[in-house]
Amino acid sequence: MFLLQSEFQEVKSISSASVQSLFNDTFSNEFNTVLEGGFDEPLYLPATLNSPAKVLFRDDYVSSALHEISHWVIAGEARRLCEDYGYWYETDGRDLLQQKSFEEVEVKPQSIELLLHFAAGLKFRVSVDNLALPDYDATPFELAVKKQVRCFLDEDSKDELPIRAISFIRSLLEYRGKRFKNLSDLFQYLETAS
Numbered sequence: 001m002f003l004l005q006s007e008f009q010e011v012k013s014i015s016s017a018s019v020q021s022l023f024n025d026t027f028s029n030e031f032n033t034v035l036e037g038g039f040d041e042p043l044y045l046p047a048t049l050n051s052p053a054k055v056l057f058r059d060d061y062v063s064s065a066l067h068e069i070s071h072w073v074i075a076g077e078a079r080r081l082c083e084d085y086g087y088w089y090e091t092d093g094r095d096l097l098q099q100k101s102f103e104e105v106e107v108k109p110q111s112i113e114l115l116l117h118f119a120a121g122l123k124f125r126v127s128v129d130n131l132a133l134p135d136y137d138a139t140p141f142e143l144a145v146k147k148q149v150r151c152f153l154d155e156d157s158k159d160e161l162p163i164r165a166i167s168f169i170r171s172l173l174e175y176r177g178k179r180f181k182n183l184s185d186l187f188q189y190l191e192t193a194s
């Protein structure tokens with residue numbers, strides 16, 4: 001299984017509470033959205049008249065928080081008006097064809113999640129999210145995620161890294177004591193993630 005080994009291994013890991021605080025400081029005012037942990041299942045709830053939009057993640061798992069954030073930063077304005085962004089989700093137990101469909105829609109979010117993990121100084125492992133296929137070879141999916149990371153970081157690519165992803169990557173890196181003068185320097189640094 002592909003694991004991202006970052007240069008931050010010797011530094012104390014970031015907590016889910018810190019990720020939650022960073023997200024809320026970065027996005028709550030401008031996007032009326034908060035990140036909350038402690039839930040049995042992840043979920044996105046759009047804003048109501050009395051409540052901000054909520055990105056809910058499992059228990060206090062940092063990886064769950066970063067995964068849910070990756071979906072939020074990709075979702076456009078119309079998607080953010082729908083519960084769980086209006087996407088389908090087939091629970092554990094997908095057959096091979098359903099698994100491939102799942103991976104097709106997960107490449108971009110998981111490539112952003114890889115970059116978020118890297119910025120947070122954490123190891124990343126792609127999630128096939130399917131215990132029904134215990135001998136499943138995730139290598140093609142892992143390669144697709146890494147390819148998408150390179151595409152996002154290629155200045156000549158039309159497939160740009162979402163601005164909210166860049167904002168949160170910067171927030172995570174600044175929390176860890178790393179600052180970049182410009183986007184080019186940031187992207188050059190992030191290229192070491194893939």
